[in-house]
Amino acid sequence: MSKPKVFVTRKWPASVEAKLKALYDVTLNEDDRPLSADEFKSALQNYDAVCPTVCDSFPADVINVDNKRCKILGNFGVGYNHIDINAAKAQGLVVSNTPGVLTHSTADIAMTLLLMSARRGAEGDRLVRAKQWQGWCPTHMLSSDVTGATLGLIGFGRIAQAMARKAHHGFGMKIVYFKPSPADEYVTDDLNATRCESIEELLQIADYVSLHCPGGEATRHLINADMLNLMKPSAHLINTARGDVVDSAALIEALKNKRIAGAGLDVYEGEPNVHEGFLTLDNVSLLPHLGSATLGTRTAMGEKVLANLAAFFAGDHLPDRVV
Structure with missing residues (x-):
């Protein structure tokens, strides 16, 4: 059975990226560059899961892209106001976040x-x-x-x-x-x-x-x-x-x-x-948005995303489901 395809929008701590590579057919943002709305749309069309961060905008026009393959947004962060939650819910797109560790x-x-x-x-x-x-x-x-x-x-x-x-x-x-x-x-x-x-x-x-x-x-x-x-x-x-x-x-x-x-x-x-x-x-x-910027915290946030993805692909209850 093939591994689920996962797209990660920004660079994550190395230990978490290594686990992603072991578990999934993952595409990482090796250059850590900000991505465009068109790139987000393409990711939604070509991957089973997309993992955005709080600096990535997912408004309704992105979420409503045609021929969507993605079933879950595994958000790297607690806040999710960068995601149109109503649009995600209407599309049956699951959204999770990473509370409690930052x-x-x-x-x-x-x-x-x-x-x-x-x-x-x-x-x-x-x-x-x-x-x-x-x-x-x-x-x-x-x-x-x-x-x-x-x-x-x-x-x-x-x-x-x-x-x-x-x-x-x-x-x-x-x-x-x-x-x-x-x-x-x-x-x-x-x-x-x-x-x-x-x-x-x-x-x-x-x-x-x-x-x-x-x-x-x-x-x-x-x-x-x-x-x-x-x-x-x-x-x-x-x-x-x-x-x-x-x-x-x-x-x-x-x-x-x-x-x-x-x-x-x-x-x-x-x-x-x-x-x-x-x-x-x-x-x-x-300060340049340093709130959660310790290695321990960002690693724990990544581990939270991994737990949510694992639960989703196993058909289990997500520990941090938003919608």
């Missing part, structure tokens, strides 16, 4: 950005590299305290809770959060966390606001000019969720006019393109 690495990046923004880390690095530092001075590059400050989390899933534990137990931060329904008591008791009745309430009291909500139309530009105007002038915004949750133009204006003190971003609208306005600002720290 919690701490992404929470670590959120804390990294919080600290960078609070303590002006990126600005200081640029100053030293440009040989413009004139030496220690009592009033040079004064920044914001983190210990004891209030961290507001919009969304309170696994990653947000992991960040809250690091912030509360490690830095003594006070935790407030917003989600439509209260979190489990054992979680909030451990963190002494308080639920806000609305995002607006959270924005007004938090010293640091960290976004942990999914992307998509429901949350597009959730953080806009009106929301930014509710934040303290001394507050910082951290985004490791999805770029389209934040209105980039509004955030740039808020940072430029010192409406808020700073921001730390790991994700962007239309990435890998980054709004030019961010590049001229000293009070924003920018």
